[in-house]
Structure formats: C-alpha cells, structure tokens
Amino acid sequence: MPSCSLETLQAIRLKVVEASPDAKIVINRLREVIDCNEEAEFLFGYARGDILGKPIEQLMPEESREHHAMHVVNFFKSPRRREMGITGMTLQGLNRDGEKFPVRIRLAPIVIEGAEGGVFGLAVVRRADT
Numbered sequence: 001m002p003s004c005s006l007e008t009l010q011a012i013r014l015k016v017v018e019a020s021p022d023a024k025i026v027i028n029r030l031r032e033v034i035d036c037n038e039e040a041e042f043l044f045g046y047a048r049g050d051i052l053g054k055p056i057e058q059l060m061p062e063e064s065r066e067h068h069a070m071h072v073v074n075f076f077k078s079p080r081r082r083e084m085g086i087t088g089m090t091l092q093g094l095n096r097d098g099e100k101f102p103v104r105i106r107l108a109p110i111v112i113e114g115a116e117g118g119v120f121g122l123a124v125v126r127r128a129d130t
Contacts, residue, residue, distance in 0.1 A: 023125040026110065027056050031072050034120065043125065045096030056123075061094050072121070079109030079119050093125065102128035 004012075017024060023040035027033055033051050041048055044059050051058065056072070057065040071084075084105035085091045093103040103125050110120040 021126075023123075025056065025059075025123045025125065027072070027121045027123070029072075029076050029118070031056050031069065033058075040125070043095070043127065044093065050096075059093055061092050061100050064092065075107060075109075075121055076119060079121070081106070081108045083107075084123070090128070093127075104128045 018037050020037055020039055023043045024037045025033055025040050026035040032053055033056055034053075036048060036051060040046075040051075044051070057068055060068060084107055091103050091105055092100045094100055105126075106124045108122045108124070110122050112118060112120065
C-alpha cells in the first residue's frame with residue numbers, strides 16, 4: 001500500500017477540496033464565511049477575498065436572510081449532516097450580479113480541536129438547474 005507524508009496528504013486534501021465540482025463554504029457561529037473553494041467563487045461570482053469575513057446571507061436573496069440566522073443558530077445547537085430545506089422547497093442562491101438561481105445544499109459540522117478550534121459549518125452547494 002503506498003504511503004505518503006502527512007505534509008503530502010494535507011496538500012492532496014487541499015487540492016481535492018479546491019478541485020471539487022461542488023461549491024464548499026465554511027462558516028463560523030457568527031455566520032461569517034471563513035473559507036470557500038474555487039467553485040464557490042465561480043458559482044457566486046465573488047473572489048475569495050471579497051467574501052471571506054462577510055455574512056453567509058450575502059449569498060442568498062434578501063427574502064431568505066432574516067430566517068436564515070435562526071436556522072444557523074439551530075444548526076450549531078445540534079450540528080449534524082443534513083440536507084438544507086424541506087421537501088418541495090426550492091432554495092435559492094444569489095450571485096454578485098444579483099441573479100437568483102436554484103441550489104441544493106448539504107450541511108455538515110466540522111470540529112477542530114485547539115485554541116482556535118470549535119465547531120464550524122460546512123455548506124456543500126450545487127446548482128439545482130444543471
């Protein structure tokens with residue numbers, strides 16, 4: 001079985017996330033985007049530096065933003081893998097140009113140990129119309 005160093009394995013994992021055909025967005029409990037991959041940049045039309053530190057609600061239509069804050073609080077109270085939304089509901093993203101588009105979103109908690117650790121939320125986003 002081939003083996004590689006921890007450094008090589010970490011580099012491979014980073015490349016896998018960046019090469020993913022799904023947008024990946026990580027938020028903290030304050031709903032701030034703390035990381036995203038290249039597909040998220042492409043899907044929403046923002047350069048990474050323009051979205052990091054901003055509220056995740058920037059990526060959704062205005063009418064969805066108010067209720068979303070409560071959903072984030074509930075996710076962090078009971079973090080688990082799940083599909084966002086309910087059956088029959090169409091979730092929408094909002095790109096930099098103001099275009100709304102249907103999305104499917106899966107959520108997963110990421111637990112990091114250490115001084116800067118804690119629970120973070122991972123959203124895996126895919127256009128629902130392609």
